[in-house]
Amino acid sequence: MELEELQQVWAELSQEVEQQKKLNHKIIMEMTQQKYQQKFDKISRYETAGSVVCILAAVFVLFNFEKLDSLFYQLCGIVAIAFLVLLPIAVLRALKKIRSIDLINTTYKETMIAYNKAKDRLLLLQRIGLFSSFIFFFITLALSGKIFNDKDIFQETGIWFPVTVVLVGLGLFSWWGYRKYLSITGSAKNLIEELEP
Structure with a gap:
């Protein structure tokens, strides 16, 4: 082989290696994108199911709104x-x-900025939900007593022990759920950080 032929073969091999690198990078990026999205799939299904239950509950309250006969209950x-x-x-x-x-299709820096902004919003909403769920629990108790029995449930004797037990359970469940969100978002961040150039 002459020098020119060797240079041509070398150039072709270099080009093939470069194409292979690009293809491997594309495959890795697509797999990472898929793994990233899968991190949120399970929680999205749970949140969707929970949202359906919440909407049905809101419709129930709306259809029974005429039973709420005072300004407080309204x-x-x-x-x-x-x-x-x-x-x-x-x-x-x-x-x-x-x-x-x-x-x-975005740079690492753009991805991290978008991710951190979206993560902060999601976790803020979870904290709002966590803390407001305790207030909502008492609102639910008041509405349930009025809609189902036309009574002020807080005047009932013996209600405070079960209420305390439910509040403790609600607190533990809410904290567990928030920790799951922290775990999932942390795991997703780790996937993104693996892409750092």
Whole structure:
């Protein structure tokens, strides 16, 4: 082989290696994008199911609104409907936003900025949900007593022990759920950080 032929073969091999590198990089990016989206799939299904339950509960309160015969109960009903509709929609939108971050067609810096912004919003909504769920629990108790029995449930004797038990359970469940969100978002961040050039 002459020197010119060797140079031509070398150039072709270099070009093939470069194409193979690009193809491997593309495959890795697509796999990472898929893994990233899968991190949020399970939680999205749970949140969607929870949102359906919340919407049904809001419709139930709305259809029974005429039983709420005082300003206090009407305000509780309005707050309950708003809480049951607005918070789940906001969480689903935040999940959609964080899940749809494009890892392939954006730079690492742009991806991290978008991810951190979406993550902060999602976790803020989770904290709002966590703390407001305690207030919502008492609103639910008041509405349940009025709608089902036309009574002020807080005047009932013997209610405070079960209420305390439920509040402790609600607190533990809410904290566990928030920790899951922290775990999932942390795991997703680790996937993105693996792409750092």
